[in-house]
Amino acid sequence: MCLAVPGKVVSIDESNPELKMAKVNFSGVSKEVCIQWLPDVKIGDYVLVHVGFALNKVDEKDAEETLRILREMGDIEEENS
């Protein structure tokens, strides 16, 4: 029920200011998604989508940082081995 999937914003429709929508691409499948709760979303951003609503943007820098920590963890392991 709480399943949410990241997708890339490909177009934005702000014609209805009370229900801003975006077309979001999930590995080739596009869906109309409400972006009303994300005021500064831009084309090219990744958003986390749940039941047709974008809950938040995916913070690219933060995701990279998590992956960097994992890579460093590997370096330590290799040095010790």
Add this chain to the structure above:
Amino acid sequence: MKYLDEFRDGKAARKLSAEIKSFVTKSWQIMEICGGQTHSILKYSIEEFLPEEITLIHGPGCPVCVTPLELIDKAIAISQQQDVIFTSFGDMLRVPGSKHDLLSIKAKGGNVKMVYSPLDAVKIAENNPEKNVVFFAVGFETTAPANAMSVIEAKRRRIKNYSILCSHVLVPPAIEALLSSKNNNIQGFLAAGHVCTVMGYHEYFPLSEKYNVPIVVTGFEPIDILQGILLTVKQLEDGKFEVQNQYSRVVTKEGNIAAQKLLEEVFERTDRKWRGIGNIPSSGFKLIDEYSDYDAEKIFKVKNIETEESLLCIAGEVLQGIKKPIECSAFGKECTPERPLGAPMVSTEGACAAYFHYGKVKKEKSIIANP
């Protein structure tokens, strides 16, 4: 797919596994609250990456599983009324009521429709002005803003034939209920990442402090879960109990303020009965009086609901983390995803369905010895 594949990397999982093993000196019991996390744990065999000292206890975070039987029966009764189109997320359709489920009503010609989003249900109402369209509004804090938005949209577009049957549940009161139970043996929590995407995680600081438990906001991919477990284990081994955020690529401390404002506009907190667990104070949302015209419980006054649970099913103990699905005598025999006795065998997030689909058949010891 970006932001999914990197977090399913086997090499990274093995590194985290080694890291967890290097820290563990004692036995620890950690609960993942969310059924989505339980699903990932079974799907990716996460327990095989953990030392035997770590036991994962599956939590009650499956809204489909905890929706009270009375409400399922009420939904079934409403769906059978003339001029009603009953709409729901797919998961709810096969949840067993006392005698039927919504899917069997649909099979007998009932007007039951599955929707992807509550906004689809509003569209159905707009296109069918002669029908009463009811949406089964279940879910945790992740889903509640979407359901709130459907009511606001219906009001804005002056759609008067739309209503919701509301069964929203909230995570922090459930954690408190588990921690304050005399049977509690949970020493650390993985908090549900998508609930926190909406609500932030400020609500967890008083819980962590009051009950001396580490609470780590955790995502849903295997790397997220292993990292969440690592952070929890480090705290437990160091004697710490803090709130940490593993899932910071989408979760902030304050959460999504716009979505939270929407919840305040439409809902108020109420006591809520959880199927298999019982009443938990202030653990749900109901519509405020201003939106009572959209409240299906008030519009359709269904009475004389007499509920009847399966005598074989141990869903309540599974949902509280007291027993694992494979300890149930009906598991895989009288109870299968095709013919479920209890809701956890229906939902993709239900622990029983996850055990069934991913072939978890090894007999394990009961988590709580002689409760």
